[in-house]
Amino acid sequence: MNSALTEWAAARRALADQAALGVVGIDGGRGVRFSGIVWDCETLVTAAERLHGADSVTVHTVHGTVPAEILACDLSVDVAILKAMTGAPGISSARPASLAPGDDVLIAGRGTSASTIVWSHVEQVGPAWRSRTGGELDRLIRLSPGLHPAMEGGGAFDLEGRLCAMAVRGPRHRTLGIPSETIERLVSTVLQHGHLPRPYLGVRLQSVRLNGADAVIVVGVEPESPAASANLLLGDIIASIAGRPIENALDLKIALSRIPLGSSTGVQIYRAGERLDATVTVRDRTLQ
């Protein structure tokens, strides 16, 4: 008997058992099954895109089945926050610094009656990045490819049993980890405000080339919007907002998300070839 191997196996088994308690199976109806993470005793998180617009789902936990209500969805980072009385203790998140390429992680998900555990590893860890749908993720975490659809929304746990990321299927069969710190940020916003604020300026934009550089031109100003109050006009080129240069719609979306809502912010525009300064008050669209 090789005691080192036995201990190793037992340690792995213990981690798997612990991780299994931190995840749930989600039944989205019509046979659509995926997984979720027990954030705390009444909050779950899962992959937003998999909900397909549902407003309630059935959740399978170790102890049985409970209904869950969707509190908020941020499609741009693929995170949905659900309220469900699972009674489970919830997970503990890993410190952001503790992940490196090559690290073993355990991906835990759940079907209707049993947990599914896959040992995986971290392929790549990178700096903060933005998704092509305009979301900001605190880190790039790429896990070994080939995540089963039923595991999507499940947790990736490190060898200390702490949550590092939510496993989702990215473009081209990649497995991406939505960092736990990104989820943490969204959950605390939702628990504080009851929803995810959406910064709103009220402009429709198209891309143009301006003196060889990318820029956005205003092709619509919504009535009674912050942009209308600031007298932005059709044909204005938005050069920067709050000192951040704007080259495309994604830049503007991200810049807006960093401006405190309700505060006055400087916008630099080009109108008829002249540079002008305007002031806008970005507000929360959900409160309209």
Added chain:
Amino acid sequence: MIGLDRPNDILVEMIVAASSLAVRRTLVELTERASFGVLAVADDPSTLANLLERDRDVWVVTGGTLTGARPFLNGARSVNAATVAVLSDRTEAQDRCNLSYAGLAVLRAMPPIERFQAATIATHTGLSVWDPDLPTPEEPTASNESPLSPRERTVLELTGGGLSTKAIARKLSISPNTVKFHLHAAFEKLGVTTRAEAVMAAIRRGELAI
């Protein structure tokens, strides 16, 4: 700390796909000069399809004439593989309409190496790249796109706010199935498959306000 930088340490591995040997050689050389890896070489579209079946986590680089590159482009597009096309013949402005889609970079022959690298990285983030040295149509490509209906816009707008199908239906006093109908019609027009992509595509096209 949250930075805005896209990851610049991406491992790029490419499948060089072209039926002409000369084109393949040029592309292999270009890829290697750009310090990217050549994972495999495909001389016909079915070989490319097989390679992509095995590993979709790669880039496709093709080139030569547009007619010659077309089957490889179609194969790569069918699995959403990021693609760089280095086209040698007279690529016309009107070609831009059907060569402008997410994840494709179109470059003229013998591109500067920095441009090739930058375009490759850009396709990874789902951008569509058109070489500034290639002719640009007078009219923006938007004129070829069918505009969203007011209802489709409203539904997308509410979807972007994270509302559920039922909540949208209640707000607009229509049935959830009608909401789904509008949403899928919008997906079709925008050429996307997910809600998040649809919202961003509509913003990019100037159909939704931010």
